[in-house]
Amino acid sequence: MSSTHETRLGELDSLLDSQQVSPRVAEELFALVDLLEAQPALRRALTDTGAEQQTRAHLVDQLFGGRISEPTHTVLHAAVVQRWPSSSALLASLDRQAVRATLSCAQQDGTLEQVEDELFRFSRLVEGDRNLQAAVSDRSAPLQLRRQLVDDLLAGRADSVTNFLAKRAVGARNRSFGVTVEGYLTLAAALRSRTLAHVVVARPMTAEQTTRLAEALSGQMGRQVSLQVVVDPNVIGGVRVTVGDHYFEGTVAGRLENARRQLS
Incomplete structure (x- = not known):
């Protein structure tokens, strides 16, 4: 992702954060994404770099003026006047704000940390079960059936926001379920002013070890x-940590692999 693209996304993030975010805003943003x-023709019209910014903005006003809430209109307007490398990039930027709005509502309700933990645990459940992973990822199956499967697994067992976002992740067209949820988790951590660290250990850590790490x-x-x-018992012992672009290898398996490479 280019620095310019990251800047545009950051500007939309800040704009959404300055609005009065409500469940209605999240719902409207997801509806716009869908x-x-x-x-595709409308998507192309809203990202037509050959048209003036005012023309694209006027199209938004014509189509959605008075039909969506002011915060949603503000975010959509700001997204449309940006120059995106493709129409799918506009779609992804709006989807990002829809997810952030949903997570923001959870934060307002005091359930964001719970949602983050539940999403992570469910993604691990899916990844660890080949049949479940295949069922969730089978794009030849109707989306509604795949979402119903998620609902059957989470309804009454997890927060409604967790259930909703997991079902949205099932429908992601350009990314796998696991990668999509990982993106949600990164956004959730950022809302809590935290950085996400992926930790792999050979055996469960104690609460004290988790706190110290x-x-x-x-x-x-x-x-x-x-x-x-x-x-992951395959790491034998120690810990492997990935934080963004930073990688810390402290597992026995990792050290053995490094030694093997030096000897080969």
Whole structure:
């Protein structure tokens, strides 16, 4: 992703954060994503770099003026006047804001940390079950059936926001379920002013070990860190940590592999 693209996304993030975000705003943003995904011609018209910004903005006013809330209109207007590399990039930017609005509502309700934990655990459940992963990822099956499967697994067992976002992730067209949920988790951590750390260990850590590791990583990264801990006996012992572009290899399996490479 280019720095310019990241800047545009950051500007939309800040704009949404300055609005009065409500469940209605999140619902409307997702509805816009679905609408634009279903109508490629409209999506192209809203990203036509040959048209003036005012022309694209006027089209938004014509189509959606008075039909969506002011915060949603503000975000859509700002997104449309930007120059995106493709129509799918506009779609992705609006989807990002829809997810952030949903997570923001959870934060207002005091359930964001719970949603983050439940999404992570469910993604691990899916990844660890080949049949479930295949059923969720089978794009030849009707989307409604795949979402119903998720609902059957989560309804009454997880927060409604967790259930909703998991079902949205099932419908992601350009990314796998796991990668999509990972993106949601990154956005959730950012809303809590935290950085996401993916931790792989050979056996479950104690609460004390988890706290010490989180404190050590927070001190090294200069901000609070949320841990996603995965138990993998194949690492034999030690810990492997990935934080963004930073990678820390401290597992026995990793050290053995490094030694093997040096000897080969």
